[in-house]
Amino acid sequence: MPEGPEIRRVADQLETAIVGQPLTEAWFAFPELKTYEPALMGEQVEAIETRGKALLTHFSNGLTLYSHNQLYGVWRIVTPETVLQTTRQLRVRLATASQAILLYSASDIELLNADTLAAHPFLNRIGPDVLNSALTGEEVKLRLLSPRFRRRQFSGLLLDQAFLAGLGNYLRAEILWLAQLLPHHRAQALNEDQLTAFSEALLSVPRHAYRMRGTMKKYHHEAAFQFEVFHRQGKKCRRCGTVIEKGTLSSRPFYWCPGCQH
Secondary structure: OOOHHHHHHHHHHHHHHHEOOEOOEEEEOOHHHHOOHHHHOOOEEEEEEEEOOEEEEEEOOOOEEEEEOOOOOEEEEEOOOOOOOOOOOEEEEEEOOOOEEEEEOOOEEEEEOHHHHHOOHHHHHOOOEOOOOOOOHHHHHHHHOOOOOOOOEHHHHOOOOOOOEOOOHHHHHHHHHHHOOOOOOEHHHOOHHHHHHHHHHHHHHHHHHHHOOOOOOOOOOOOOOOOOOOOOOOOEOOOOOOEOEEEEEOOEEEEEOOOOOO
């Protein structure tokens, strides 16, 4: 599943394609959304927001399209006359005079007003977004030490969107490597220096991945975001020279350096 940096980069591309232009077409596959199509004609997409792995398309009439790609959803940007040849199921099509954005295969799609957006169960359950520039390392540290999270092992905590939204498996491995920690640790057992380093890594790694266009499809040589441990089993750690190992953690592959992660 794409993680927060990948979802935000998609949102950036969708914004560039469609924001500020009158909609000439609004089409939804699900019957319960069909009634909204006429209300969106001639309106504009004002912004496309991400909260963790959820994407919020805000329209000028106050409606918001909520979508979560989960494992299989994917957005495409095409010219309005383009017909893509694909076996994927089209779920959403929004078009302007010059561009169309298409959502395929996703099943978690809703249209919300201000009240239902504010009360949305998933959005209310997730924690602060790691890519939100207003979120500070000190706030992350306080969250780590809160009664809700201080006793949680990092192996599960870093995959829990209720802790921080936008994290996932490759970010988990890279964050723990940068902070020189192992996944069985808990915040309550760390000293002040470890807490500070960990809190800063929880923000710096995903933000760096976003800036450097790291993608889940280009693990090895093509990605500008350079993995330190993820998918590098059998190779030497760039920090200490120890061979990186691979295991399974929370039913997901996990990579770490036994030399400098303690």
